[in-house]
Amino acid sequence: MQKIVIANRGEIASRVIRTCHELGIDTIAVYSDADKDLPFVKEARYAFRLGEPPVHKSYLNSELILEIAKSEKADGIHPGYGFLSENADFARIVREAGLTFIGPSPETIKQMGDKIIARNTMKNAGVPVLPGSSEGLTTLKEARDFAKSIGYPVMLKASGGGGGIGMVYCENEQALAKSFESTKARAKAYFGSEEMFIEKYIQNARHIEVQIFGDVHGNIIHLFERDCSIQRRNQKVIEETPSPFLSEYTRKQLYATALKAAAAVHYVNAGTIEFIVDEEENFYFLEMNTRLQVEHSITEKITGLDLVEWQILVARGEKLPLMQDEINRSGHAIQFRLYA
Secondary structure: OOEEEEOOOHHHHHHHHHHHHHOOOEEEEEEEHHHOOOHHHHHOOEEEEEEOOOHHHOOOOHHHHHHHHHHOOOOEEEOOOOOOOOOHHHHHHHHHOOOEEOOOOHHHHHHHHOHHHHHHHHHHOOOOEOOEOOOOEOOHHHHHHHHHHHOOOEEEEEOOOOOHHHEEEEOOHHHHHHHHHHHHHHHHHHHOOOOEEEEEOOOOOEEEEEEEEEOOOOOEEEEEEEEEEEEEOOEEEEEEEOOOOOOHHHHHHHHHHHHHHHHHOOOOEEEEEEEEEOOOOOEEEEEEEOOOOOOHHHHHHHHOOOHHHHHHHHHOOOOOOOOHHHOOOOOOEEEEOOOO
């Protein structure tokens, strides 16, 4: 792999560029008019304009990004996080064009991108999931009936996407009725599907995720956990590792379950298994992120590893650089996110 397009912007683009240059790989940045003076544009070996600032005219223009990659004879595309990173169609057209998508397979992205399919896949693999609907809900009556069957409070969620945009806390039936149609419309606008599902809401829960990595040779390892419980509007604000909450027994159980979840979908490249953990340390599968996470850097701090380098090595068919018993953790790391 001699030349890589970074289909992203800002801090993550700079992050990928840095590792590529350390590996002797040429980099191609793409940018919108709003970002033409940002550092990543100058840091890349080459840079190409995508278009106007709206993302559908720039960073989500998959055809143009692929055309740039082909015309510049790039070997691969790194999607970063956000934008096209969990777009199964983009991963597929990159592969069909004979280039390497630096991430998991399009089949895995699609399977884990639908939250209902992901829940059912994990349940069938023996991974604990929250009480919730196993089929999509499209009417308020369906939602009311199901919520009543498991008891309030519940979380109303978009099947096609997560984060604060795709979920609403419903304390009672009145709150569900008030939120259902607007949340469904928002899901359609942001994720392309108005299908909803409901999960039981866990009071005073912790949000803990496990970094996993797989290769095409069938090896899967974990790189410990990150505690992402401090949030605002269901968006992470502070992440830390290791979690100050978990007992050593639960921590080991969590790692084993994350590896089971990754094996169930034959996971390749970097990914994250997210869990909800209650006050008694019972834990439940929340979702799988089929990409590098924003907070990957704190895992790098405690392991001394370069996860972007691992992504590139795995994408070009190599085995994971280290096996589980060769990976050590030292120290404590915290990331703070600044929101404007």
